[in-house]
Amino acid sequence: MTALPDMPLHTEFDSIDALRTALRGGKASALELAQSALQAAQAASSLNAFLHIDPELTLAQARAADEQLAKGQGGSLTGIPIAHKDVFVTRGWRTTAASKMLADYVSPFDATVVDRLRQAGAVSLGKLNCDEFAMGSGNENSAFGPARNPWDPDAVPGGSSGGSAAAVAAGLVMAATGTDTGGSVRQPAALCGVSGIKPTYGTVSRFGMVAFGSSLDQAGPIARHARDLLELLDPMAGFDERDATSLQDCDGVPNAPGRVRRDFDEALRLQDDAGGKPLQGLRIGVPEEFFNESLSPHIAQAVEAALQTYESLGARRVRISLPCTRLSIPAYYVIAPAEASSNLSRYDGVRYGHRAQSYGDIADMTSRSRAEGFGPEVLRRILVGTYVLCHGYYDAYYLQAQRVRRMIADDFRRAFAEHCDVIMGPVTPTVAKRIGENREDPTADWLADIYTLGVSLAGLPAMSIPCGFGGAGKPLPIGLQLIGNYFGEGRLLAVADRFQQVTDWHQRKPEQQ
Amino acid sequence: MAITDQDVARIARLARIALPPQDSARAQEELNGILGLIEQLQAVDTQGVEPMAHPLSAHQDISLRLRDDAPAPGGIPQREALMANAPAQSGGLFLVPTVIE
Numbered sequence: 001m002t003a004l005p006d007m008p009l010h011t012e013f014d015s016i017d018a019l020r021t022a023l024r025g026g027k028a029s030a031l032e033l034a035q036s037a038l039q040a041a042q043a044a045s046s047l048n049a050f051l052h053i054d055p056e057l058t059l060a061q062a063r064a065a066d067e068q069l070a071k072g073q074g075g076s077l078t079g080i081p082i083a084h085k086d087v088f089v090t091r092g093w094r095t096t097a098a099s100k101m102l103a104d105y106v107s108p109f110d111a112t113v114v115d116r117l118r119q120a121g122a123v124s125l126g127k128l129n130c131d132e133f134a135m136g137s138g139n140e141n142s143a144f145g146p147a148r149n150p151w152d153p154d155a156v157p158g159g160s161s162g163g164s165a166a167a168v169a170a171g172l173v174m175a176a177t178g179t180d181t182g183g184s185v186r187q188p189a190a191l192c193g194v195s196g197i198k199p200t201y202g203t204v205s206r207f208g209m210v211a212f213g214s215s216l217d218q219a220g221p222i223a224r225h226a227r228d229l230l231e232l233l234d235p236m237a238g239f240d241e242r243d244a245t246s247l248q249d250c251d252g253v254p255n256a257p258g259r260v261r262r263d264f265d266e267a268l269r270l271q272d273d274a275g276g277k278p279l280q281g282l283r284i285g286v287p288e289e290f291f292n293e294s295l296s297p298h299i300a301q302a303v304e305a306a307l308q309t310y311e312s313l314g315a316r317r318v319r320i321s322l323p324c325t326r327l328s329i330p331a332y333y334v335i336a337p338a339e340a341s342s343n344l345s346r347y348d349g350v351r352y353g354h355r356a357q358s359y360g361d362i363a364d365m366t367s368r369s370r371a372e373g374f375g376p377e378v379l380r381r382i383l384v385g386t387y388v389l390c391h392g393y394y395d396a397y398y399l400q401a402q403r404v405r406r407m408i409a410d411d412f413r414r415a416f417a418e419h420c421d422v423i424m425g426p427v428t429p430t431v432a433k434r435i436g437e438n439r440e441d442p443t444a445d446w447l448a449d450i451y452t453l454g455v456s457l458a459g460l461p462a463m464s465i466p467c468g469f470g471g472a473g474k475p476l477p478i479g480l481q482l483i484g485n486y487f488g489e490g491r492l493l494a495v496a497d498r499f500q501q502v503t504d505w506h507q508r509k510p511e512q513q
Numbered sequence: 514m515a516i517t518d519q520d521v522a523r524i525a526r527l528a529r530i531a532l533p534p535q536d537s538a539r540a541q542e543e544l545n546g547i548l549g550l551i552e553q554l555q556a557v558d559t560q561g562v563e564p565m566a567h568p569l570s571a572h573q574d575i576s577l578r579l580r581d582d583a584p585a586p587g588g589i590p591q592r593e594a595l596m597a598n599a600p601a602q603s604g605g606l607f608l609v610p611t612v613i614e
Contacts, residue, residue, distance in 0.1 A: 104598075105598055106597070106598065108591075108594035108595055108597070200569075201568045201569060202569055215566065215567065215568060216568070241580060244577045244578055244579070244580075245567075245577065246578075247569075248578075251573075326553075327553065327554070327557060329550065330550055330551040330552075330553045330554045331554065333547065333550060333551055334551050334554065341528060345529070348529070349600060350599070350600070350607050350609055351596075351598070351599055351607060352598035352599060352600075353598075353600070354600075355600035355601070359610065360610070361610055361612075362609050362610045362612055363529070364531070365609065365610055366529045367525075367529045367530055367531035368531045370528075370529055370530050370531070371530050371531040371532065374530075379530060379540075380540075380543060380547075382528050382530065383521075383524050383525065383528055383530070383540060383544060384544065384547050386524050386527050386528040387516070387520075387524050387544065388551075390524070390527070396555065397551065397554065399564050400554050400555070400557070400559060401551075401554055402564035402565050402566060403557075403559035403562040403563070403564050403565070404554055404557055404559060404562075405564075405565045405568075406562050406563060406564065406565035406570075406571065407557075407559070407562060409565060409568065409571035410571065412571075413571055413572070441546075442543060443543075443546060443547060443550060446550070457568065458568060458571060459568025459569050459571070459572075486569070486572045
């Protein structure tokens with residue numbers, strides 16, 4: 001297959017594994033890959049997927065990769081072009097969290113995720129657009145303008161990791177990092193026709209990840225397919241003493257690189273041993289609450305077809321109920337804003353970030369700096385969060401939401417204990433909306449988070465893989481959600497991989513704009 | 514219970530956000546809309562349910578780890594790098610408006 005003139009060299013390779021083999025065999029050079037990817041990223045600037053590109057930084061990493069490869073050294077990702085969501089702090093590249101508040105911020109250190117992928121040899125193309133402080137589901141809340149969906153530039157790429165999903169879908173990078181607080185990896189992956197995984201809470205370090213909702217935030221990769229997700233997630237996941245919520249072990253197994261890959265390999269081996277019905281014995285729980293009146297018929301059909309594909313592979317479908325699903329919206333929109341209002345109190349115009357030009361006393365300086373530096377959605381969530389944490393409302397809203405959160409987690413716990421091995425359903429009620437839609441009603445988008453929030457509240461691993469196209473206008477991608485039990489990342493990726501071995505949705509590419 | 518303009522002023526003050534009058538009216542309207550959404554929680558019977566602060570507490574006994582109370586690597590170069598993003602600084606200090614006359 002020859003690449004189109006503007007497509008970067010790495011798009012000639014179907015997987016990170018294939019590209020790695022070419023790099024190690026001297027059939028590709030990290031420098032040439034980086035140069036062609038930088039060129040493509042610049043040519044695709046109308047997508048607004050990148051917030052900061054610095055060719056010198058990228059090319060230096062690529063040259064170092066080539067030196068290592070020439071010596072027969074390097075890690076599992078040496079020379080592979082990736083990019084980071086702009087909520088991971090990076091030395092060299094600015095870290096803005098897509099906010100005017102941090103427009104000029106340059107971190108003195110790298111986030112653990114950035115460091116681990118760098119140690120594995122990945123070459124970073126720069127920083128990717130997202131919703132401001134990761135708050136949003138359309139990438140429209142970026143202070144630097146919306147990113148666009150490569151399948152239709154008038155449609156949103158989803159969010160908050162919209163730039164990450166758009167960059168992967170457009171073929172600008174092999175893979176990208178994202179973060180998921182209420183669906184921000186799965187939802188953009190679904191809307192851009194690529195794959196994404198949010199691992200179990202506590203498996204990937206949050207050190208150096210700009211904080212939003214600390215009991216929910218978890219980093220995860222976005223790539224074309226499950227095998228490439230594995231290539232990023234495995235080195236990303238591991239204990240980090242600099243994050244108080246980072247786990248030392250996962251059900252008795254050390255939380256370290258190699259864990260996810262071992263589980264994936266083992267699951268795949270068992271599938272292969274099963275022969276013609278590789279998923280024989282796999283029970284897929286299908287929650288009735290995920291197929292409600294707000295689900296568009298296109299999505300319902302695509303998900304149904306995917307479930308039939310799974311049945312043809314030997315899996316069995318089990319009807320389950322997650323009765324508290326509808327409560328995940330109010331519970332999340334109490335807990336996440338409460339944590340955001342607390343986390344974002346650090347932006348005071350003193351130590352870093354935007355400071356207003358004119359002000360009176362120190363309180364006035366802080367209040368004006370914050371009002372100017374934060375965009376409307378962030379201000380809205382800080383105000384909601386402050387309200388629910390107020391004396392007199394704390395019990396009624398915040399504690400009540402935390403009780404409901406346990407009920408939501410218990411729904412999943414019961415389902416996995418009694419009925420199924422994996423849960424499947426839609427990621428979103430509709431395909432990508434038009435940029436600008438719902439602008440008059442800021443909470444309309446919140447309701448569309450219905451299928452992703454419960455997983456985040458429960459801390460479970462979940463992913464999205466492409467399973468079809470639909471919508472009223474131009475056909476737009478549809479995602480299938482796979483939800484696993486705690487620490488089941490490797491097995492989940494293997495279940496997704498089996499689907500991708502017999503379907504080609506993940507190989508479809510948007511036409512060049 | 515609807516949020517009044519006085520509530521909005523109080524919340525904005527607590528959140529350290531300067532809200533000009535026109536923004537304040539809009540914020541009041543939006544907050545009341547959001548309140549309508551989250552008020553569904555009140556109707557849920559949560560008697561006997563323990564509030565869940567850590568998501569993995571649904572799966573295992575868990576508490577947040579504390580690090581050793583020991584100094585971390587620091588020094589002047591580290592301090593300079595950390596202060597380089599300050600809007601106003603001098604001699605290793607952050608500059609702010611006069612707090613005490």
